[in-house]
Amino acid sequence: MRPVYVLGVGAHPWGKWPDTPQVGLAIHAVNAALGEASLDWRDLQGLVAASSRFEGGMGWGLHANELAQAISEHGMACVNVGGACAAGAVAFHTAHMMIASGQYDTVAAMGAERMPRGFISRPPGSADDATDHDFLRWKMMGATNPAYWAMEAQRRIYEHGTTAETLAAASVLMRRHGAMNPNARFRTPSTVEEVLASPMVSDPLHLLEICAVSDGAAAVVLGSEEQARRAGGPMIQVASSVIATGQFGDPAARIPTVGSTPRLGVPHTSEVVSAVHRAWSLAGIGAEDVDLIEIADNTAWHILAWPELFGFFEPGEGDHMLATGQLTLGGRLPINPSGGFLSFGEATTAQALMQVCELAWQLKGQAGGRQVEGARVAMSAVLGLGANGGSIVLKR
Amino acid sequence: MSAQPVVAHSLSVEGGGASLAGTRCISCRTVYFPQVIACRNPVCEAKAVEPFGIKGSGTLHSFTIQRYRPPPLFEMDPWQPYALGLVDMDHGVRVMGMIDDVALDRIEIGMVLDLATRGIREVDDGPVITHVFVPVAGAGT
Numbered sequence: 272m273r274p275v276y277v278l279g280v281g282a283h284p285w286g287k288w289p290d291t292p293q294v295g296l297a298i299h300a301v302n303a304a305l306g307e308a309s310l311d312w313r314d315l316q317g318l319v320a321a322s323s324r325f326e327g328g329m330g331w332g333l334h335a336n337e338l339a340q341a342i343s344e345h346g347m348a349c350v351n352v353g354g355a356c357a358a359g360a361v362a363f364h365t366a367h368m369m370i371a372s373g374q375y376d377t378v379a380a381m382g383a384e385r386m387p388r389g390f391i392s393r394p395p396g397s398a399d400d401a402t403d404h405d406f407l408r409w410k411m412m413g414a415t416n417p418a419y420w421a422m423e424a425q426r427r428i429y430e431h432g433t434t435a436e437t438l439a440a441a442s443v444l445m446r447r448h449g450a451m452n453p454n455a456r457f458r459t460p461s462t463v464e465e466v467l468a469s470p471m472v473s474d475p476l477h478l479l480e481i482c483a484v485s486d487g488a489a490a491v492v493l494g495s496e497e498q499a500r501r502a503g504g505p506m507i508q509v510a511s512s513v514i515a516t517g518q519f520g521d522p523a524a525r526i527p528t529v530g531s532t533p534r535l536g537v538p539h540t541s542e543v544v545s546a547v548h549r550a551w552s553l554a555g556i557g558a559e560d561v562d563l564i565e566i567a568d569n570t571a572w573h574i575l576a577w578p579e580l581f582g583f584f585e586p587g588e589g590d591h592m593l594a595t596g597q598l599t600l601g602g603r604l605p606i607n608p609s610g611g612f613l614s615f616g617e618a619t620t621a622q623a624l625m626q627v628c629e630l631a632w633q634l635k636g637q638a639g640g641r642q643v644e645g646a647r648v649a650m651s652a653v654l655g656l657g658a659n660g661g662s663i664v665l666k667r
Numbered sequence: 668m669s670a671q672p673v674v675a676h677s678l679s680v681e682g683g684g685a686s687l688a689g690t691r692c693i694s695c696r697t698v699y700f701p702q703v704i705a706c707r708n709p710v711c712e713a714k715a716v717e718p719f720g721i722k723g724s725g726t727l728h729s730f731t732i733q734r735y736r737p738p739p740l741f742e743m744d745p746w747q748p749y750a751l752g753l754v755d756m757d758h759g760v761r762v763m764g765m766i767d768d769v770a771l772d773r774i775e776i777g778m779v780l781d782l783a784t785r786g787i788r789e790v791d792d793g794p795v796i797t798h799v800f801v802p803v804a805g806a807g808t
């Protein structure tokens with residue numbers, strides 16, 4: 272394997288864009304990334320698309336082939352990968368391996384999504400099936416996505432005494448970061464009082480403690496060392512990229528399961544924990560070397576729990592870290608300087624690539640008011656339906 | 668008039684007790700819900716499974732109150748906010764379901780709950796039922 276570098280990153284701002292087709296969002300993001308890389312479409316040797324089921328002309332989500340046919344038919348390799356909300360990490364990993372293999376010098380990874388309104392429900396046309404968790408959770412008990420996260424939060428309150436104010440403060444922190452990010456959808460700072468006054472969706476989680484769904488797109492252009500020197504600017508290297516799936520006995524309340532087999536000693540959210548630990552190992556680093564982390568904060572609970580699951584803090588310690596400013600700029604482990612999912616709203620396939628955009632901007636010192644001073648090692652962690660986990664480490 | 672499960676072949680009521688249609692591994696004895704075609708325990712070599720009825724009581728691992736009406740696939744009628752819980756049953760299987768017959772503000776992690784059934788709506792032939800967890804009879808309120 273040879274070293275791989277980030278040549279450029281780009282995004283279409285998150286929001287609700289009913290008049291912009293999914294392909295249009297995607298092209299916007301790739302154009303921005305190509306601009307940073309000083310490349311044209313015809314210079315791309317490969318394009319990996321994070322594909323999902325929500326929208327797409329051919330019924331299976333947006334494919335790289337559709338972009339080629341829309342904007343540049345030059346014969347590049349097109350790869351289309353799934354992985355739900357972790358699909359962007361799978362796409363990045365694929366592009367990384369394509370360059371590392373030596374067969375390609377320039378490959379982009381891209382995700383673009385236009386999300387349906389409200390609760391993410393069952394895909395249309397799915398068959399009734401008494402062995403399908405997703406069918407059973409809707410039909411037998413009406414379990415929405417927030418219900419799963421809420422049960423994790425309720426358990427945390429039971430085990431660690433986390434207060435309603437602490438959960439709300441985690442949400443407030445994300446909005447404070449997001450207010451400084453032009454790509455975020457929700458850029459108005461909030462207060463603990465406002466969060467607690469927002470409607471209770473699924474106890475103990477309020478509306479402002481749960482990520483919304485948004486439309487958005489993000490892209491990353493990767494390349495060889497020679498390409499990185501040509502593009503100019505600071506050399507941002509991919510220290511590692513890892514994808515993983517869950518382990519038998521994982522105790523997480525995993526969407527959309529209605530029955531699980533928890534076993535003692537198996538890590539919670541094992542697909543992400545495995546990816547993070549392997550990413551550290553391959554990069555030759557440990558928790559103490561990480562200058563900032565972008566995590567999939569589907570709710571305020573994730574902000575408190577995930578750093579503990581990865582081993583940054585002891586179980587239950589996250590509440591104190593939040594209260595003492597350790598999770599923001601200037602603290603021990605700045606979490607989601609981008610503002611996270613709570614400030615973006617989730618655009619599934621694009622989300623993990625938006626995380627990588629933020630890592631790159633932070634390492635290049637281009638993050639403006641949300642800049643983590645002197646950041647040299649930045650990482651991401653993401654979870655997708657189907658027990659997909661991904662983690663990416665970039666270094667300067 | 669007879670009760671019918673909201674999902675055919677998922678739930679039965681025999682001899683007064685509710686039973687969820689699960690699967691048990693013939694070699695490592697792992698119990699699964701819903702039914703599976705093979706054991707997914709990576710250390711298990713045989714992988715062969717047999718039908719297994721999940722019944723009885725368990726301990727509440729966690730819960731939530733669903734305050735918003737779920738999408739229409741869930742046909743509870745009339746609708747009102749309800750509790751959902753994760754219950755650790757015998758044989759190490761954790762099952763999710765509605766919690767019933769207890770005030771929403773009296774639900775506590777660790778309480779012992781029985782697997783039971785309740786109607787979520789009426790059709791001409793009788794109630795459409797799903798599985799629920801209810802406080803063990805006589806255990807107080």
Ligand SMILES: [Zn+2]
Nearest residue numbers: 692695706711
């Ligand atoms: Zn087995």
